[in-house]
Amino acid sequence: MTFTSYRFLSRLLRPLAYAYLRRLGRKDPAYRLGIEERWGRGDYRSISPGSIWIHAASVGEIRAAQPLIDRLLEEGRPLFITTNTPTGRQTAEDRYGAGIVVRFAPVDVPDAVERFLDNLRPSAALFVELELWPNRLVALERRNIPIALVNARLSEASFRRYARFARLMKQCLAGVVCVSAQTEADAERYRRMGVPDRRIEVTGNLKFDQSVNDQQIQLGRLLRSQIGLDRPVWVAASLRQAEAPIVKEAHGLLRARYPNALLIAVPRHPEQFTWPDSVWDRHVLMASGLYENKPIAPETSVVLGDTYGEMIRFLSAADIAFVGGTLTPVGGHNPLEPASLAKAILMGPNVTNFRQIDSLLGDRGGRIRVHSAAELADSLTSLFGDRHYLAEVGDNARRLVEEHRGATELTLSALHRTLFMNEVKS
Numbered sequence: 001m002t003f004t005s006y007r008f009l010s011r012l013l014r015p016l017a018y019a020y021l022r023r024l025g026r027k028d029p030a031y032r033l034g035i036e037e038r039w040g041r042g043d044y045r046s047i048s049p050g051s052i053w054i055h056a057a058s059v060g061e062i063r064a065a066q067p068l069i070d071r072l073l074e075e076g077r078p079l080f081i082t083t084n085t086p087t088g089r090q091t092a093e094d095r096y097g098a099g100i101v102v103r104f105a106p107v108d109v110p111d112a113v114e115r116f117l118d119n120l121r122p123s124a125a126l127f128v129e130l131e132l133w134p135n136r137l138v139a140l141e142r143r144n145i146p147i148a149l150v151n152a153r154l155s156e157a158s159f160r161r162y163a164r165f166a167r168l169m170k171q172c173l174a175g176v177v178c179v180s181a182q183t184e185a186d187a188e189r190y191r192r193m194g195v196p197d198r199r200i201e202v203t204g205n206l207k208f209d210q211s212v213n214d215q216q217i218q219l220g221r222l223l224r225s226q227i228g229l230d231r232p233v234w235v236a237a238s239l240r241q242a243e244a245p246i247v248k249e250a251h252g253l254l255r256a257r258y259p260n261a262l263l264i265a266v267p268r269h270p271e272q273f274t275w276p277d278s279v280w281d282r283h284v285l286m287a288s289g290l291y292e293n294k295p296i297a298p299e300t301s302v303v304l305g306d307t308y309g310e311m312i313r314f315l316s317a318a319d320i321a322f323v324g325g326t327l328t329p330v331g332g333h334n335p336l337e338p339a340s341l342a343k344a345i346l347m348g349p350n351v352t353n354f355r356q357i358d359s360l361l362g363d364r365g366g367r368i369r370v371h372s373a374a375e376l377a378d379s380l381t382s383l384f385g386d387r388h389y390l391a392e393v394g395d396n397a398r399r400l401v402e403e404h405r406g407a408t409e410l411t412l413s414a415l416h417r418t419l420f421m422n423e424v425k426s
Contacts, residue, residue: 003171006134010109017107028271030086037104040115047101051078053122055105058088060334061128064151066095067209067408068126073099080120082106087269087308094309108133117143124419126150130158134172141175148178148419150411151206154189155352162193170194178418180411183356201414204407205357207336213312217341220316227296227317232261232384235314235343238268238333239324246327246373248276251301253377258384260298264314266305268324268333275304287314315341319390320383322346322376325353332358339366339397344383344390346370360404366397 025032036042054069056062062083072079081092082105092102106116113135125140125147140147154162162169173193179200181187187200227233232254236247244265251263264287267273275284283301287310290296296303305314315321321338325331326348335345335357345367351358361367368383370376383390 001165001168003134003138003168006165006168007110010135011111014107014109014111017109021107028086030271033086034089034104038107038112040106040112040117040119042103042119044101044103044119047080047120048078049121050123051080051120053082053120053125054079054128055082055125055131056088056092056128057131058083058085059091061151062088062091062095063210063334064205064207065126065128067206067211068150068411069096069100071408071412080122090308106136108135110135110139113139117145124148126415126419129153132162132169132172134168137172137175145175146177146419147175148180148415149176149190150178150180150415151407152179152181152190153183153186153353154193155355156189157352159189159192166194178414180414182407185356199418201410203410203414204404206407206411207334207357208401208404209406209408210336210340212337212340216310216312217316219310220313222292223290223313223317226290226294227262228260228298230260232258232380233264233318234261234320234322234380235264235266235318235338236322237266237311237315237324237338239265239273240268240328240330241273242328243324244273245276246376247322248302249373250376250380253373254380254384255301257381261380261384262296262301262303264303264305264318266311266314266324270306270308273306275302311337312341315343318343320344320346320380322370326350327370335361335367335397336401340401342391342394342398344368344393345397346376346379360400361397364396364400366393366400368393 021035021038034042054065056065079100081100081102083089083092084105089102106112117139122145125145127149129151130153137147173195176195177199179190179195180203181190181200182205184202187202190200191197239247247265254261283299285300285303287303287305287307315338321343323333323335323345325333329350331353332351335347335354338345345361347358347367348370368379370379
């Protein structure tokens with residue numbers, strides 16, 4: 001497929017994109033807000049022309065980019081952020097307030113992208129992780145706006161999909177002046193996609209540099225005092241709906257050994273999540289119903305996280321973290337937040353999105369692999385039964401994070417040599 005063919009096809013699919021967004025809006029009203037921004041028609045008057053456009057698809061990418069965004073702000077660079085999801089937008093707005101304007105990204109159809117760029121006129125574009133949208137990339141290149149792919153990853157499966165459209169991708173990547181890759185394997189796949197080697201650097205994973213919110217840690221300690229220091233507490237973080245029955249079964253098996261054990265279940269998408277049989281289960285307490293200084297009743301066995309932006313609070317209140325999205329084929333979610341808090345980590349086998357981190361954690365002894373409810377329960381029981389083992393696994397995870405910090409400075413150096421090269425020369 002050529003870019004001309006893709007551009008024509010994307011025009012034809014415009015009604016489908018519109019219908020898809022309307023469908024999302026019916027399921028989640030938050031998608032109705034800012035709908036015009038997705039077609040490049042938003043209010044952009046508060047964004048200075050010549051600002052740097054940073055696009056991060058959702059919550060995970062926003063959080064990953066935070067260390068780099070913070071350093072760019074320290075350099076006094078004007079920025080604006082786009083994201084694809086309401087939760088991603090809320091995360092960025094909560095973090096930066098009025099300091100950075102946050103909007104939804106344009107749908108990858110020609111008129112939306114061109115209208116967006118006409119309004120914004122960015123000086124450069126930074127795309128976080130894996131955001132290879134042809135109309136955006138080519139429109140930027142044709143306007144001589146340099147592009148960087150930061151914290152760039154490209155799995156073998158993704159590479160094979162893109163390789164089917166090799167001619168199209170070569171055109172799309174022509175304007176990319178910097179690929180700041182997470183690993184050498186990612187870098188090699190971008191070389192095979194046609195990006196010149198001189199434009200690629202292995203800088204590590206920005207997620208290792210993420211800071212932890214101290215206020216959330218303090219709130220987590222308060223929550224733990226409400227729960228009781230003597231209760232075994234574990235978190236199912238970024239839990240997917242398909243995993244809920246597995247986690248519930250594991251918790252039941254755990255409570256057969258530890259009747260006072262408490263699970264904090266934190267869904268990836270709270271607005272779409274239903275705890276199995278929660279309508280009839282009086283032992284489930286919604287996190288939004290927690291009150292400061294009010295103890296959690298001993299008969300409560302599950303706290304269901306129906307709030308946003310409090311993952312650190314829940315992790316801080318727990319002893320062990322199961323990382324969701326790993327017992328269902330979605331590729332897994334970020335284990336580095338619990339690792340940085342020295343929590344023992346349990347993960348299923350579906351870790352495509354975090355294969356390198358999972359491997360490092362496994363090699364270091366900071367992660368335990370589980371495949372079923374029974375294995376999850378057995379691992380929880382073993383950890384709670386041996387506090388020395390529990391602390392050792394958590395400390396191994398924390399040390400791994402500390403040893404791999406530094407991607408932010410390496411990425412910034414790469415950007416200075418490429419994206420901001422003309423500034424240095426002047």
